[in-house]
Amino acid sequence: MKKTTLLFILLTVISVQSQTDTRIYNIVEEISAQRLEKDISALAGFGTRHTLSDTVSNIRGIGAARRWVKSQFDKISQDCSNCLEVFFQKNFVEKGSNNRIVHDVWVINVVAIQRGTKYPNRYIIMSGDIDSRVSDPNNFTSDAPGANDNASGLAGTIEAARVLSQYKFENSIVYVGLSGEEQGLFGGKGLAEYAKKNGWDIIGVLNNDMIGNIEGIDGVIDNRTFRVFSEPVPPAETEKERNMRRFYGGEIDGISRQLARYIYKTTQKYMPEMNPMMVYRLDRFGRGGHHRPFNDLGFAGVRIMEAHENYNRQHQDIRTENGIQYGDVIEGVHFNYVKKLTAVNAINLASIAWAPPAPIEVLIGGIVEPSVKLKWSQPSDNKDILGYKIYWRDTTSPTWDHSRFVGNVKEFTLEGIVIDNYLFGVSAIGKNGYESIVTFPSGIIR
Ligand SMILES: [Zn+2]
Numbered sequence: 208m209k210k211t212t213l214l215f216i217l218l219t220v221i222s223v224q225s226q227t228d229t230r231i232y233n234i235v236e237e238i239s240a241q242r243l244e245k246d247i248s249a250l251a252g253f254g255t256r257h258t259l260s261d262t263v264s265n266i267r268g269i270g271a272a273r274r275w276v277k278s279q280f281d282k283i284s285q286d287c288s289n290c291l292e293v294f295f296q297k298n299f300v301e302k303g304s305n306n307r308i309v310h311d312v313w314v315i316n317v318v319a320i321q322r323g324t325k326y327p328n329r330y331i332i333m334s335g336d337i338d339s340r341v342s343d344p345n346n347f348t349s350d351a352p353g354a355n356d357n358a359s360g361l362a363g364t365i366e367a368a369r370v371l372s373q374y375k376f377e378n379s380i381v382y383v384g385l386s387g388e389e390q391g392l393f394g395g396k397g398l399a400e401y402a403k404k405n406g407w408d409i410i411g412v413l414n415n416d417m418i419g420n421i422e423g424i425d426g427v428i429d430n431r432t433f434r435v436f437s438e439p440v441p442p443a444e445t446e447k448e449r450n451m452r453r454f455y456g457g458e459i460d461g462i463s464r465q466l467a468r469y470i471y472k473t474t475q476k477y478m479p480e481m482n483p484m485m486v487y488r489l490d491r492f493g494r495g496g497h498h499r500p501f502n503d504l505g506f507a508g509v510r511i512m513e514a515h516e517n518y519n520r521q522h523q524d525i526r527t528e529n530g531i532q533y534g535d536v537i538e539g540v541h542f543n544y545v546k547k548l549t550a551v552n553a554i555n556l557a558s559i560a561w562a563p564p565a566p567i568e569v570l571i572g573g574i575v576e577p578s579v580k581l582k583w584s585q586p587s588d589n590k591d592i593l594g595y596k597i598y599w600r601d602t603t604s605p606t607w608d609h610s611r612f613v614g615n616v617k618e619f620t621l622e623g624i625v626i627d628n629y630l631f632g633v634s635a636i637g638k639n640g641y642e643s644i645v646t647f648p649s650g651i652i653r
Pocket of ligand 1 (some may be wrong): 356391
């Protein structure tokens, strides 16, 4: 190898490894706790945002709330020369669809798309919920401020739009307020179907549901830790894929899990004071959230939320009983914590939206050999790509602990690594230093 070539490779490797973009730190700082407080207060101020509540009033009910959300996105768009496409995405749900739909209702989401400059049809999505509830899920008239569940997640989504709309991205970012969550995940289902019908190439969904409580029911107070829930494998996998998994692995390496690992890594890199906690579960034990309808259709999606929940402040009539205050009121929300978790979302949206598409059709081989061979394809034009990074980890490790930058090639052999003892994946790195989510192999090289 020529000396100059060697030097070039060395410099490239050094620049990849030391790559940090100060814009990411700016994004963290630009998220405002004051604006989040104002928005959460505004949302809690609509009395109830129950999916079946009043739609005519301009001060109370789900109708007023969703028009307010749209007005916020419209305002943000005005401030960035109309950089957002804002619209209502409507879904008709018939009375009796389940026992929580007691009359016919339009479940209406508010969508804002910041169109990518290079990959307009590739979407990274951040969501929060508009709707709220009290103790009786079908009570659509009592006060249900839903300050933490889920004005916090929705305010975070609006604030992320405010900050990120000041930047330009190669991939599209979608900010969305979903409705109908408490009545049976209807808004997420509607938008996931809309996305599928319109051929959206969804990179992933960051669903934020309750990102403002720091005082757990167990007495723990913690404003650093948060949870990222991800299901193990897509529920839509085929019998053949399931059978492949048995022999080649992948039961802890589904697409949502890779998204969770990406969030974990980005957070550790840019916000090391935070403690991301990956939970190897679709959601909390027996409970649900709006990332699930996206998972159901085969899209990657995770739930981001506080680490310590307080059930006295969730789905409760506002009251005092035996000296305990119940109700999801504004006093239970810690705006600085909402700010931190909003920043976690924003830096991940930005990193993914600046990154090239992940490799596709990653193949792996190395049965009874002293080395591992990987081969992959790139779905986009090669001009953006600096190169690829091969990752591997112990089969018991949750994170991609070992990696090697291999340059702009489409196959590589890792000498001296035995395939049986590790799990492997490949990511793409752009010339701007941003990295895609890791792709786990989906086929075998014989
Ligand atoms: Zn809820």
